[in-house]
Amino acid sequence: MTFNIIEKESEIFLRITDQGSGIVPHDVKRVFDPFFTGENGRVKQESTGMGLYLVKEIVNRLGHVVTIQSTVSEGTTVEFSLRQIPYMKGDRIVRVLNDYVINFDGSLPLYSLYLR
Known part of the structure; x- marks a missing residue:
């Protein structure tokens, strides 16, 4: 599994990629539907059909x-597009993702996530 963070203009993209069995094309369209269990979930009988639905609801809200x-x-690759609003705090740029603050001062290769 790989995680990538890409910053572009006013957004940060978080990409999570696995090298698993993948999802059949006709199921991909419905994976965010409540109680939808795709072909893989029905075969393995380990799916409730609520996980990705809840993820999408929270992310959208x-x-x-x-x-x-x-x-x-x-x-499969799941990508989160996180809108950010830059502002200055002291001598560094701070970006706000709604109620989440991402601190990026340019000297660190990673982002720090602070919850208020």
Whole structure:
């Protein structure tokens, strides 16, 4: 599994990619539907159909976007597009993701997430 954070203009993109079995194309369209259990979930009988629905609901209510792309036998990528608003705090730029604050001072390769 890989995690990538990409900053572009007023958004931060968090991409989570696995190299699992993937999701069949006709299921990808419905994975965010409540109680939807795709082909993989029905075979393995470990799915409630609520996980990705809840993720999308929470992300949308926070004003962000979540998308999913998948290829059978190759894996799945879930991408979160997080809107940010930059402002200055002292001598550093701070970006606000709704009620979440991302501190980026340019000297660190990673972001720090602070919850208020």
